[in-house]
Amino acid sequence: VPWSDDLFEKYYDICEELGSGQFAVVRRVVCKATGEEFAAKFIRKRRYATSRRGVTRAHIEREVDVLTEIGGHDAIIRLFAVFETPSEVILVLELVSGGELFDHVCAKECLDEAEAAAFIKQILLGVKHLHSRYICHLDLKPENVMLKRRGETQIKLIDFGLSRRIPPGSQTKDMIGTPEFVAPEIVNFEALGTATDMWALGVVTYILLSGGSPFLGQTRDETFCNITAVDYHFDDCYFHSTSALAKDFIRRLFVRDPRKRATAEDCLRHPWITGPDAEDTVDPRKNAEISI
Numbered sequence: 274v275p276w277s278d279d280l281f282e283k284y285y286d287i288c289e290e291l292g293s294g295q296f297a298v299v300r301r302v303v304c305k306a307t308g309e310e311f312a313a314k315f316i317r318k319r320r321y322a323t324s325r326r327g328v329t330r331a332h333i334e335r336e337v338d339v340l341t342e343i344g345g346h347d348a349i350i351r352l353f354a355v356f357e358t359p360s361e362v363i364l365v366l367e368l369v370s371g372g373e374l375f376d377h378v379c380a381k382e383c384l385d386e387a388e389a390a391a392f393i394k395q396i397l398l399g400v401k402h403l404h405s406r407y408i409c410h411l412d413l414k415p416e417n418v419m420l421k422r423r424g425e426t427q428i429k430l431i432d433f434g435l436s437r438r439i440p441p442g443s444q445t446k447d448m449i450g451t452p453e454f455v456a457p458e459i460v461n462f463e464a465l466g467t468a469t470d471m472w473a474l475g476v477v478t479y480i481l482l483s484g485g486s487p488f489l490g491q492t493r494d495e496t497f498c499n500i501t502a503v504d505y506h507f508d509d510c511y512f513h514s515t516s517a518l519a520k521d522f523i524r525r526l527f528v529r530d531p532r533k534r535a536t537a538e539d540c541l542r543h544p545w546i547t548g549p550d551a552e553d554t555v556d557p558r559k560n561a562e563i564s565i
């Protein structure tokens with residue numbers, strides 16, 4: 274993907290804000306020459322090594338390198354161009370304008386488990402694509418799952434700012450991610466990898482089905498304690514009508530040992546995702562309303 278230091282405003286009209294991250298604002302932009310719409314992510318560069326504001330160049334290059342390598346999967350946002358100014362780097366991304374998946378789910382009267390499983394299946398296909406290249410997202414959480422367009426069900430994984438390539442056997446350790454979604458190996462500063470994303474996907478599924486967060490405590494330390502103890506349960510007030518299949522799917526992801534945790538491929542074969550084999554059998558996930 275070409276890096277340009279030409280003036281961004283020369284090529285694009287800048288329109289409304291689509292969302293923002295910690296050091297990034299994302300706006301809809303229109304290419305002046307073609308009328309095509311994109312999402313431009315304006316990332317503030319860190320001015321000084323000691324500063325805590327802005328993002329380091331290495332961090333930005335990581336997101337660009339990962340998006341360049343994995344572009345082209347339906348469930349993953351595409352990167353088209355990069356611009357650089359003295360104070361920021363601008364990623365010209367695929368327009369994703371449907372908002373966060375969870376806002377859509379909350380807005381709906383009810384979502385049955387089959388619809389929830391269909392969303393999780395799309396995320397699994399995107400994560401399988403990443404993991405097939407040993408790339409880990411490392412920040413999977415509801416706000417990083419967006420709908421391509423309002424009212425449609427196509428999802429896009431966004432924000433690869435923490436993602437990195439972690440080949441098997443490499444002892445990559447780092448304390449990163451959002452406390453509520455991190456796996457035990459992150460809390461214990463042990464080797465992380467593709468299985469770290471699978472734990473986070475378990476948290477996303479649990480929240481999508483119930484609206485509750487499995488390990489969230491009153492404080493960060495309490496949350497970390499719940500995670501390392503794998504201390505969670507299916508509160509009957511949230512899970513009274515959740516199918517046994519859905520709970521089994523989640524149980525296979527909340528496994529402390531990353532080597533024993535279900536992979537994206539395992540999950541794609543799980544009956545909660547594949548649904549009933551024979552067409553004519555009743556789908557136990559239907560009408561099992563979720564209580565978000």
Ligand SMILES: Nc1cc2c(nn1)-c1ccccc1CC2
Nearest residue numbers: 291292293294299312369431432
């Ligand atoms: N950190 C973030 C945060 C966001 C996005 N990307 N990275 C984004 C990408 C495409 C469309 C809309 C957004 C808004 C949120």
